[in-house]
Amino acid sequence: MNKFFPVAEPSITEREIRYVLDAVKSGWVSSLGHYIFDFEKRFAEYVGVKYALTTTNGTTALHLALASLDIKGGDEVIVPDLTFVAVPNAVAYTGAKPVFVDIDLETWCIDPEAIKKAITARTKAIIPVHLYGHPADMDAVNQIAEEHGLYVIEDAAEAHGAEYEGKKVGSMGHVGVFSFYGNKVITTGEGGMITTDDEAVYERARFLRDHAMSKERRYWHTELGFNYRLTNIQAALGLAQLERIEELLDKKRLIFKSYEEFLGGFGAIRLNPEKKWARNTFWMVCLILGKDIKITRDELMLELRKMGIDTRPFFYPMSQMPIYKSNSGNSAAYDISGKGLNLPSGGNLNRKDIEFISQSLLALLKHS
Numbered sequence: 102m103n104k105f106f107p108v109a110e111p112s113i114t115e116r117e118i119r120y121v122l123d124a125v126k127s128g129w130v131s132s133l134g135h136y137i138f139d140f141e142k143r144f145a146e147y148v149g150v151k152y153a154l155t156t157t158n159g160t161t162a163l164h165l166a167l168a169s170l171d172i173k174g175g176d177e178v179i180v181p182d183l184t185f186v187a188v189p190n191a192v193a194y195t196g197a198k199p200v201f202v203d204i205d206l207e208t209w210c211i212d213p214e215a216i217k218k219a220i221t222a223r224t225k226a227i228i229p230v231h232l233y234g235h236p237a238d239m240d241a242v243n244q245i246a247e248e249h250g251l252y253v254i255e256d257a258a259e260a261h262g263a264e265y266e267g268k269k270v271g272s273m274g275h276v277g278v279f280s281f282y283g284n285k286v287i288t289t290g291e292g293g294m295i296t297t298d299d300e301a302v303y304e305r306a307r308f309l310r311d312h313a314m315s316k317e318r319r320y321w322h323t324e325l326g327f328n329y330r331l332t333n334i335q336a337a338l339g340l341a342q343l344e345r346i347e348e349l350l351d352k353k354r355l356i357f358k359s360y361e362e363f364l365g366g367f368g369a370i371r372l373n374p375e376k377k378w379a380r381n382t383f384w385m386v387c388l389i390l391g392k393d394i395k396i397t398r399d400e401l402m403l404e405l406r407k408m409g410i411d412t413r414p415f416f417y418p419m420s421q422m423p424i425y426k427s428n429s430g431n432s433a434a435y436d437i438s439g440k441g442l443n444l445p446s447g448g449n450l451n452r453k454d455i456e457f458i459s460q461s462l463l464a465l466l467k468h469s
């Protein structure tokens with residue numbers, strides 16, 4: 102049997118096991134308990150914001166952020182066309198309309214020029230997504246938002262620890278959103294977080310997260326709220342992961358650098374970008390096939406799979422989804438989406454593994 106190389110796998114050590122066991126044994130298994138508060142406090146410190154609030158997952162974090170900013174039916178929210186479906190879905194949950202704009206061909210993140218063209222009288226917010234670990238051009242996005250009085254919600258679900266000109270992602274918009282799904286930089290199994298410097302938004306999010314229950318009167322609800330609370334058990338896992346985040350990010354960078362060493366000389370493909378102003382987290386190692394490559398992306402994935410090498414296609418443009426179908430004309434998003442794939446990026450890969458994967462890949466690309 103050949104070795105199997107998954108695209109992602111979590112890194113769980115004795116520390117995670119110890120904290121989770123402690124949470125379970127303590128009896129605080131639901132959404133009260135010190136791990137939740139420790140995790141939120143340490144996460145806020147890590148990102149460099151005043152407040153952080155845990156949620157059940159990244160999608161509910163997005164929804165809670167939008168709801169806390171009072172985004173609702175009749176509003177429009179500008180999102181990149183190339184992203185995970187949670188982004189437009191969370192907008193749709195509020196009744197607002199997601200408006201898809203094109204990406205920048207170099208960063209694969211939202212194109213500020215395209216944002217300008219999409220703004221209407223109904224636009225309320227912009228959601229830049231730090232795709233695959235590379236930050237969006239936040240100064241440009243924030244400047245447009247300021248000029249038009251719009252909110253900025255940073256989707257940092259794939260970019261814990263990424264930096265834009267030395268500032269951590271999740272600290273530059275009105276609200277930042279993170280996911281702790283099993284394949285993310287750090288995980289709680291399922292889980293999410295919102296970050297903000299705005300006390301009113303934080304308080305509003307906390308209130309809505311807990312069924313909008315009155316602070317003065319228990320079981321009194323004046324508004325439609327949600328139950329988006331994370332458990333103490335999950336927060337215990339999250340705290341242990343957060344304490345190891347620099348180690349995990351170093352490993353991601355090392356993995357990317359090894360791929361770069363083995364694949365970088367082959368000019369017909371492109372790997373993850375890293376702008377001068379950026380610290381990429383290399384959440385997923387990405388490969389873009391150039392136009393001289395004959396084998397299609399999907400055939401390549403199939404062949405790699407036969408060798409035990411798991412890959413993932415890039416996200417499809419959201420404007421192509423049956424529920425959002427629109428004639429977007431977002432050519433960069435369509436171009437990158439069709440030619441991109443994610444290579445095995447899990448923390449357990451060693452240099453030999455990456456050499457094997459790279460050589461298998463090059464053999465397929467050269468003989469196609």
Ligand SMILES: *Cc1c(COP(=O)(O)O)cnc(C)c1O
Nearest residue numbers: 158159160185187258259280282
């Ligand atoms: C993973 C992800 C989310 C949603 O996170 P879940 O925890 O899976 O709900 C949102 N946005 C982006 C860009 C993601 O990659």
